[in-house]
Amino acid sequence: MSNSNLPNYLEYKGKYKGIFAWIFSTDHKKIGLLYLYSIMSFFIVGAILGLLMKLELIAPGKTIMEAKSYNAVFTMHGITMIFLIVVPGIPAIFGNFFLPILIGAKDVFYPKLNLLSWWLYIIGAAIALSSQFMNGASPDTGWTFYAPYSFRTQSNVLPALIGAFVLGFSSILTGLNFIVTMHRMRAPGMGWFKMPLFPWTLYGTAWIQLLATPVIGITLLMVVAERVLNIGFFDPALGGDPVLYQHLFWIYSHPAVYIMILPAMGVISEVIPTFAKKEIFGYNAIVISTLLIAFVGYFVWGHHMFTAGMSETSLFAFSFLTFLVAIPSAIKIFNWLATLYKGSIVLKTPMYWAVSFLFVFMIGGLSGLVLGAMAINVHLHDTAFVVSHFHFIVFGGVGFAFFAGIHYWFPKIYGKMYDAWWADTGWIVFFFGFLLLYTPMFYLGIAGMPRRYYDYVPEFHFANILSSFGAFIMIAGLVIIIINLFRSAKNGEKAEVSPWGGQTLEWTISSPPILENFEEIPEIK
Template identity: 55%
Template sequence: MSTVTEHRDSQHFPAEHASFFATTSPPGQKGIWAWLLTHDHKRLALMYLWAVFFWLTLALLLGLALRVELMAIGETIMPADVYNAVFTLHGVIMIFLFVIPAIPAIFGNFMLPIQIGADDVFFPRLNLLSWYLYMLGGAVAIVSLFTGDGFADTGWTFYVPFSVTTETNVSLTVSAAFILGMSSLLTGLNFVTTVHRMRVKDMGWLQIPLFTWSLYATAWVQILATPVVSITLVLVVLERFLNIGLFDPDRGGDPLLYQHLFWMYSHPAVYIMILPGMGVISEIIPVFSRKAIFGYKGIVVSSLAIAIAGSLVWAHHMYTSGMSDVSVFVFSLLTFLVAIPSAIKVFSWVSTMYKGSILMTPPLLLALVFIYLFTVGGLTGLVIGAAGTNIHVHDTHFIVAHFHFTMFGGTGFAFFAALHFWWPKMFGLMYNFKRAYLGAILATVGFIFHYVPMFILGMQGMPRRYFDYLPQFETGNFLAGFGGILLVAGILLMFVNLWLSFVSRERAEGDPWGGTTLEWAVPSPPPVHNFIDVPRILDYPYDFSEVLRRAAEREKGN
């Protein structure tokens, strides 16, 4: 803690600039209405934060229940049909209510307008509507649990023909996903418009901070891809009620059409999930290396390249589906192309730290964990991106381990890093470092113990989504369950620690880390219109000369 205090910015903000907590937008709202009818992007970000905390914790505990069930052969804590519903629920919540919205809706909403010198997003009311759609989608998902014949047992992919024929409540569950898709789409639309129209005049395209760039690239994918899945989910509902035969070969339909349409969104969706996470890491690494980010333009271009190339690889989920060999070849090739921009980012982050003046803090530790876990996730992606090896590990635990390494080790840890990085900005409070480190380390160790055995289980041939397994898989499953417990304990410790900052109330200054982007130039928490003075735009957004000069002056003063 003391090391950070030394680097703290000495700038003080006059007390008359009350934070957004004390000022409502629009003015004059009282009590709970100041939140429920707010137009303030910062309040909305916090409303998303609490909702996401709830869903994440629920889905974590559901996931843990699944792994505890699998720790021993046979039925232990739940019967098979409950297991099927629980893994669907875990997937649906994690994907649609946590991983997709978490970083853009919380940190994007809070930081994007500030990073580009604006006082709010372009469509504040639409932003509020997005939040209501998000809450409605979550509510519908909950209702679908307890109505009809119970929660869908299809997995989060809702593949036909099973999703059309199963007795469970698929229609309501996909309606929830549809509504959540709309929420995500509107957020994307808002971000693109905000970046184009609200950016402070002096800020050119290559002066935009990398987090905002990543959100901008993500927002385009949200706008272009989300309608595809929305229509697809509507088709499933229509098929269930009207039995049209769209996916039935006997009546001229094509079951693979569903998979194409579904993955046309859902593969780009993994880039909707990971790109904002990469943006977070691109902010954290230079700040704690006290060094300009290596390859700013390379990272910008690679964000756009990931968004574009990532949208053209959807059918690599379908190698074993009976798709044409030409398509398998083309999609495999394109999949390998996505590895290039991802690698550019990883190399740039590592090169940024080279010869930097590195200051270890919880956000940096979590960012480093991200780089490691995401790299493992990315490299194992090549194993399944190659058509030949994919055939062998398709639908095994190898896939489960791979996407959890990218989505959880990647986006999940980027989310934790972002939480620790921007918590002082959002609340003006600093948390305890020791507990944060402990939580992060526990979560990382638990993560490795949780998912590495799944790689091995997958190579040995254990299928995913199965309720029971052969005796040779018992050791791996036991270890994975044990790791899962550590992982969840670590994450909960991090959350409790952040919560305790409300108890200890240790004040954080405007710029506790020594950052260069605009959010560090405003008070913590920011005032309702974000900026007190006209924001000063640096020629280069990661120019640390000022931060270093201030640090040197302080040292002289000591």
């Protein structure tokens, strides 16, 4: 196989020039890159906000900001990281770029709708972030917008709510687009169970996006109505029920965790077999467990509310289901390990990220089970332990898989190779910093340090210093990774068609791909 003579998608001259050739392009690959650049920009903002929090916590008492600013910072950190980065993250970037290629299609089913999704994403992000620049205080509710505080606070919650609502639309439309694409556009011969695993996880994700996101959409609208029209859906003073808000919020926001993690698992399921030089172990089991996670994930939202006031029956049911949903995730871990077993493992940058994903994901998952046990949950609720747990899953899981993916597919996206030495250095620095940042927080949580506080008792000082120090190391790793990729995209060596020896369709077409991916739609045998 060699690179095609046709112009690739980056060189292709369309109707528009300059930046308009990007922001009005309906090419799924360009849209994927639009998402990559916008999400990375927001990620840098979110990471800086996180770093500011760690800087504040480096010593007890006021270090660099007041309690009020700290509340605003963790709120914006949460909103940016959740709604702008990890929820769209992998599906919008890699899903857009590679889903059509992996199933042998020229584009997604609705290319214009796809572009609209990106525009909605940008508009939603602009609205959400505008809350920072308006008169009045920036939002201080936390990303969860819990009632009744979210309609009592004087801060600019309204733009944040409306921004999140618009972002929800973008997410729904992407999911809808992907489902129809997979139903209607698979290449001839590619049956459902011949589809690679990354598309399968996108399929599960897309259904959650479609069926869970509207619930948060309407819930956020109801909070808007509370603030603007004075309708007391969730206001106890007006007859409403604040716990009902929590239910509705988590009916979306727990499945949203699976929106984040399933595509991450898909990326890992692509990377591991390629570098173990082996077929994935238990393809069917991975597919079925993906769908099971998507399904069972709907029914566990109550475990966020063990201390909020629920009937004992529901407590037991939610705790039981939480343990149940761990099984399909464990099946996947088992399959990945079995794939590595007796494989001819080649350790390259994407593989480093993938195996460290397994490590952090395991810790995140097991600490999730700790929190799923009711009695322990009462002790650990709203402590640093919870923060550590979900950063191991959401940042460890999604972040590591994202970096595995970008280092895996980079040669295909840009047609250039990156500098492997710097990439590996970035990984080890980042990995070390990550562990140093979040591991002490498990201890802090057990010792009783609550989350979302800008201050703590002197006994917690040492662990906090470790954690803040870890944050600096991790950011240093991040800077190395980003600079390396940025430079390599410009000046890297030319990439071959299949630099890693991957077996899926994207490694049969030229790097970078031509405008509609395939000169001829492939037939799958």
